[in-house]
Amino acid sequence: MASGYEDKIMSPSVWHPRDTTEAWTFKKLLDSDAIYVAGGTLLRTQWESGLAAVPKHLIDLSSIPGLTGIEKKEDSLAIGALTTLGQCRKDPDVLQHSPLLVEAVRSIAASSVRNLATIGGNIVSRVGDSLPVFIVCQAEFEWNTGLSPMTEDASEWVERLQVQLPKASHLLTRVHLPLFRETDLVPKRFGAFHKVGRREAFTPSLVTVAINGGMKPDGKIADIRIAVGGGQTIPHRLVAVEKILKGQIPNRELLGEAYHAVMNGYRPKSDPFATDDYRKKTAANLIITEIWKTYSEWADGGREPDGAY
Amino acid sequence: MINKSLAERRSDKELECEINGQPMSLEVPPTRRLLAILRDDLQLTGTKVSCEIGRCGACMVLVDGRPVNSCLTMAYQCQGKKITTIEGIGQDEVDPIQQCFLEEGGYQCGYCTPGMIVSVKALLDDNRDPGIEDIEEALSGNLCRCTGYGGIVRSVHKAVQLRRNSS
Numbered sequence: 001m002a003s004g005y006e007d008k009i010m011s012p013s014v015w016h017p018r019d020t021t022e023a024w025t026f027k028k029l030l031d032s033d034a035i036y037v038a039g040g041t042l043l044r045t046q047w048e049s050g051l052a053a054v055p056k057h058l059i060d061l062s063s064i065p066g067l068t069g070i071e072k073k074e075d076s077l078a079i080g081a082l083t084t085l086g087q088c089r090k091d092p093d094v095l096q097h098s099p100l101l102v103e104a105v106r107s108i109a110a111s112s113v114r115n116l117a118t119i120g121g122n123i124v125s126r127v128g129d130s131l132p133v134f135i136v137c138q139a140e141f142e143w144n145t146g147l148s149p150m151t152e153d154a155s156e157w158v159e160r161l162q163v164q165l166p167k168a169s170h171l172l173t174r175v176h177l178p179l180f181r182e183t184d185l186v187p188k189r190f191g192a193f194h195k196v197g198r199r200e201a202f203t204p205s206l207v208t209v210a211i212n213g214g215m216k217p218d219g220k221i222a223d224i225r226i227a228v229g230g231g232q233t234i235p236h237r238l239v240a241v242e243k244i245l246k247g248q249i250p251n252r253e254l255l256g257e258a259y260h261a262v263m264n265g266y267r268p269k270s271d272p273f274a275t276d277d278y279r280k281k282t283a284a285n286l287i288i289t290e291i292w293k294t295y296s297e298w299a300d301g302g303r304e305p306d307g308a309y
Numbered sequence: 310m311i312n313k314s315l316a317e318r319r320s321d322k323e324l325e326c327e328i329n330g331q332p333m334s335l336e337v338p339p340t341r342r343l344l345a346i347l348r349d350d351l352q353l354t355g356t357k358v359s360c361e362i363g364r365c366g367a368c369m370v371l372v373d374g375r376p377v378n379s380c381l382t383m384a385y386q387c388q389g390k391k392i393t394t395i396e397g398i399g400q401d402e403v404d405p406i407q408q409c410f411l412e413e414g415g416y417q418c419g420y421c422t423p424g425m426i427v428s429v430k431a432l433l434d435d436n437r438d439p440g441i442e443d444i445e446e447a448l449s450g451n452l453c454r455c456t457g458y459g460g461i462v463r464s465v466h467k468a469v470q471l472r473r474n475s476s
Contacts, residue, residue: 014320014339014385022315029311035318044381057310058340060385086375112376113363116386190360200362203451211397 012056016063020144020171023059027169028146031059036063036171038082039116041109042125048118061120067173079175081120084129086111088119097179100191101211104133107195111201114285120172126161129195131235132210136191142174149173151161155227161234173301186214188220188296194286198273205230206274207282211290215298219249221291223265228283231274238265241287250295258291259284324384327355329397330352339385344368347379347394355395355423366451369424370394376431378450384417395423398430399466405470425451429465437472444469 015034017023027034033059046052061067067082072093081090088094089105094134103174106119108114110124110128123141134141134154139252143150160166182187183288191212197203213224224242229235241261248254262284320339327333328351337346344361347353347370356379358368364377369419370379371393398404406429409415416422425448432439437449444465453461 011338012340014383015315016318016320016385022318026315040383040386041363041381044383048362048380062386063318109363110366111364111447112369112378113381115375115377116381117373138441141337201445220452226311281437304356 012058013052014058014060016060019064020067021146022169022175023061023064023171024146024169026057026217032168033057034059035168036192037058038118038121039084040121041117042121059298061171067120068120075179077177077179079119079122079177080234081172081174082118083120085114085117085119085122086134087110089114098133098137098177100133100137100193100212101130101177103197103260104130104208104210107193107205116276119144119175123175126166126168126234127229127232129205129208129229131158131231132208133193133258134177135227135235135237136210136225137180138178139178141172142176144171144173146170146255151176155237156224157172157302159237160236162236172258180212180214182214185216186293188215188294190215190290192286192290194284194290196286202244205277207286208235209283209286209290211287213245213291213294215294217296219299221245222246222247227288228262229269230279230283231271231277233268236267238262238267238287245291250291255288255292259288260265274295320385324388326387326389327391329393329400335384335424337384341384343370343379343382343384343387343392346384347392353394357420357423359420360452363450363453365421366424366428367421369427369451369474371427371431374421374434375432376428376450393427395427398426404430405431406464409428409462409467409471410461412450413464413467415457415462417453417457417460421451421453421455425453425461428466433468433472436476437469439465439469 015159017027019024034056035056040060047054053244061082068080070091071138085105085108097109098268122130139154194207194209196207197205207230210227214222216222224245226238226241227235241258244258246260263280266280267277268276322336322339324335346358358366359365362382363381368379369376372390399407406426427446428451436443
């Protein structure tokens with residue numbers, strides 16, 4: 001299969017910019033004949049399968065110093081866009097402060113692919129499994145736009161993707177991932193990431209779900225963000241579900257209402273492997289189960305309260 | 310128009326790297342796959358070709374000690390790197406990992422075995438005492454179409470035990 005493509009794939013010129021401005025300049029000069037390449041794993045599979053044409057020019061981002069690595073700041077983690085998924089998976093600060101991201105990254109491909117693939121590449125693919133986590137954790141994406149750096153909330157970025165493609169010249173440089181801490185007002189933080197595929201490991205996702213929330217001392221949900229994606233679905237928030245749950249103590253009626261809101265709010269793309277109805281039910285079951293599990297664990301050390309769902 | 314300064318940033322066709330401990334200087338296009346370089350240019354055919362989209366792990370090699378799929382890796386990504394293929398593991402004598410695969414029936418048709426051995430080598434170099442979850446995660450990108458996973462996992466456990474005893 002690939003041998004036919006080999007000659008075509010062999011032909012592109014590869015450019016190694018010294019900084020992000022130079023990378024942006026290459027992109028502006030070479031325009032649609034060129035693409036940015038980080039780890040190149042997704043691109044390579046698209047070229048091999050004929051899903052995407054091999055461009056005439058590749059702009060290699062790995063040559064740019066300063067785009068890799070993870071820095072712990074007071075209230076956030078700054079993750080360079082060229083940091084590999086493998087580095088994210090094993091970074092001590094990510095392991096300690098962002099189990100959601102660890103879980104998401106662990107579910108992406110296999111460790112050998114994660115040694116090449118980057119967090120930036122996963123994001124700009126627009127359907128990467130890390131995106132729901134960045135949405136619910138209110139991450140900010142930092143871009144080089146050629147003029148000045150631009151920072152954009154992850155959920156606003158994906159919302160914009162629903163209506164327009166991102167500018168091909170914009171270059172993701174860094175992800176700022178806020179850290180959530182328990183406080184007197186919100187003494188319990190909770191979160192979950194689930195990926196459902198057709199097999200246990202190294203599987204494309206059918207449904208992905210990420211939840212990040214906090215619970216007040218009285219058991220009311222103080223804040224909650226929920227995002228869903230999977231397959232070729234661009235992940236998005238379930239704002240209506242969040243509104244139903246916020247400020248409430250989970251019970252049978254409330255969770256029933258939230259279940260229907262997931263079914264109505266999730267907009268998955270179906271494919272020959274799974275219908276959109278299957279995906280909706282899967283997402284709704286995962287979300288409601290997680291919220292109930294969290295509340296049950298909190299309420300009297302796991303004892304089910306009155307009105308249990 | 311690309312000016313002279315930017316033009317200098319173009320990849321040339323010379324790849325300089327180390328393969329199985331040997332410094333190499335190869336004239337190849339910068340996007341040529343490492344898999345093709347190893348098998349077709351250098352006749353290192355222990356690295357197997359199969360899915361060619363990073364799913365099966367038959368073409369696994371170590372780049373600077375970390376496992377990567379050589380079908381997904383381009384020549385320019387290997388510039389200055391140390392590459393180890395199955396031929397570089399146990400060059401002088403059978404590697405203990407290979408010996409464990411022999412003793413525990415980790416081979417059936419054998420096609421996936423080089424990739425499996427490379428992945429296990431990377432795992433044990435990184436983690437001397439992996440649990441079953443670590444083993445499953447490390448081998449999740451290596452498929453055995455004979456489905457001989459029982460023997461493979463047994464082989465890895467034995468290799469872990471050997472390392473534990475030797476340390």
